[in-house]
Amino acid sequence: MKQYPNVFLFDHPLIKHKVSILRDKHTSMKEFRELIEEIATVMTYESMKDVELVPVGVETPLEKTVGYRVKEESIVIVPILRAGLGMVNGVHRVLPTAHVGHIGMYRDETTLEPQEYYCKLPDGIADKTVYLVDPMLATGGSACDAIAALKKRGVKKIKFMAVIGAPEGVAKVAEAYPDVSVYVSTLDRCLNDNGYILPGLGDAGDRLFGTK
Ligand code: PRP
Ligand code: URA
Numbered sequence: 001m002k003q004y005p006n007v008f009l010f011d012h013p014l015i016k017h018k019v020s021i022l023r024d025k026h027t028s029m030k031e032f033r034e035l036i037e038e039i040a041t042v043m044t045y046e047s048m049k050d051v052e053l054v055p056v057g058v059e060t061p062l063e064k065t066v067g068y069r070v071k072e073e074s075i076v077i078v079p080i081l082r083a084g085l086g087m088v089n090g091v092h093r094v095l096p097t098a099h100v101g102h103i104g105m106y107r108d109e110t111t112l113e114p115q116e117y118y119c120k121l122p123d124g125i126a127d128k129t130v131y132l133v134d135p136m137l138a139t140g141g142s143a144c145d146a147i148a149a150l151k152k153r154g155v156k157k158i159k160f161m162a163v164i165g166a167p168e169g170v171a172k173v174a175e176a177y178p179d180v181s182v183y184v185s186t187l188d189r190c191l192n193d194n195g196y197i198l199p200g201l202g203d204a205g206d207r208l209f210g211t212k
Contacts, residue, residue, distance in 0.1 A: 001167040001187065004174035010046065010185045015039060019163070019186045023201045032207045033086055036135055036163065039185055040090025043161050044131070047183045048094070051075075052129075072097050076122055080105050080134040080146050083204040087133040087161065101125060103132075103149055105142045112195040114142040119149055126154030135204040137162035137184060138197050140172030147177050163204075164188055166197045 021027055022035050051070055058067035072095050079085045081104040088100060104118030122128075130150055137143055143160055150158055158180045160173065165184035168191055173182050188197045196202070206212055 001171060004171070004178075004182075006178055006180060007170055007174045007182045007184065008047070009187055010043070010183075012042065012185075015042060015185045019201075022163070023199060025202065027207075029207065029210045036086040036204075036208065037090035037093070039163050040087035040133065040161070041093045043163075043183055043185055044091045044094040047131070047159050047161060047181070070095070074128055076101055076125060076128040076130050078103055078121065078130050078132045078146070078150065080132065080142055081118060083136060083208055084132075084134040086135060086204070086208040087163075091131055091133065091161075095131075098131075101130075103146045105146060107139075107142060107195065109194075112139055112141065114145045116145060116149060121150075121153060125150070126156070128155070129157040129159065130155050132158055132160045133162075134160075135163040135208075136197060136200075137165040137169040137173065137182075138191055138195050139166075140169035140176075143169065143173045144176050147173070147180055159183065164197055164200060166191045 018035050018039050053068040054071050056067050056069045058065050075095055075098045077088055077091045077098050078101040079088050099122040101121035105114045105116055107114055132146055160180055161183045163185050165187050190198055192198055
């Protein structure tokens, strides 16, 4: 795949280990859900290297010094429903007071076109940094539409996080939105004729929530 300055791929042994278990069709719903959360936590650490800090006074047992606090009130987590919900707890582990917005999208199974069915975002969203999360970045249609929905509401800073990305989808988002940082834990080979990622992990929503 072409390299994009706004795309960040992970090359971390822990992620390779956890994603391999996620892929396994024998992995239970409970373990799948726990792994998605854990990977989201690791990804959040990595994606926060440029996070805004506020200086704060700290009194150690020995003296007064200056410490730092993450400006958590400026961050909103937005999962793309349904499967993005599986990543929220993982991000909250790092940013426990971040507010959460929701965007509902489903892919029409014949056209593969995303359809928006829900959007509820916290007040003042335009001035926040949005962590948009979805485990799967396949054709890129859902991510592009969710980004467009956020931009329509004035959001200027967006970080998109996906656990698994197909080259086609990563390129689509990176090219359509060069101002959006795209974090992908694992880049897979390609899409099949039904728009599923190969080797992938199947349908993330179904595996998270026990549906078919
Ligand atoms: C999955 C996934 C993404 C989308 C990715 O959701 O969670 O949102 O597909 O595919 P794309 O990149 O080709 O748009 P799905 O549409 O299956 O909805 P669901 O989570 O509600 O099952
Ligand atoms: N959505 C999924 O859940 N899995 C895929 O492989 C592609 C889209």
